[in-house]
Amino acid sequence: MTGTGRQVAGQAEGAGRRRRIEDVAIHSRLNDGTAVCLRTITPDDAPLIRDGIAKLSAESRYLRFFSPASSLPDAVIERLVDVDGHDHIAWGAICSSCPDRPAIGAVHAVRHSHDGPVGEFSVAVLDDFHGQGLARMMTAALLVHCLAEGLVELDVHMLSENAAARRLVKALGASWAEETAGVAQYRLDVAAGLAALRADTDAPGICDVLAALEA
DSSP: OOOTTOEETTOOOOTTOOOOGGGEEEEEEOTTOOEEEEEEOOGGGHHHHHHHHHHSOHHHHHHHHSOOOSSOOHHHHHHHHOOOSSSEEEEEEEETTSTTOOEEEEEEEEESSTTOSEEEEEEEEOGGGTTSSHHHHHHHHHHHHHHHTTOOEEEEEEETTOHHHHHHHHHTTOEEEEEETTEEEEEEEHHHHHHHHHTOTTOHHHHHHHHHHOO
């Protein structure tokens, strides 16, 4: 995720040119001061996504993909990067201050049916960056993008033992739908979730995301 050709947040736009959300790269810092860059995922990011998945712990891979396998089939990687910004919206994060600028997290919203108002939400963060506010930052960007594209509700399927994911969606105001065979399902109202993040004025990373995308 190099950000090549991206419009850096806050940079002046050309006269009469409407800013596209896909062109925005957001530079901010995690809670511990680590510099990060958030931007939309593209099909060219397949190698970075594959490398990031390999760096997840077996537990994190299991919680995200329901499998601890260190590598996923090519078809899964292709689906993760098959992003069009409308039916499949995805944002990723790179560590700007790390050697080789690795991918350290990604968040997705995949529409259930073409042009429909409901999709499915998923998020993953490399273990070394847990607890630093990255999931919430990426989610803020995703929810802004979802509203712009008419996605108003997101389903969240998680393993019942995924306490971190449960805390995240409950903090966003998601409502519990059902729990079957060890998998819990929540429904997230996108506008309400975004309002909850917007209210967290003590999180500078979220403030940076919203300032860049809602200007």
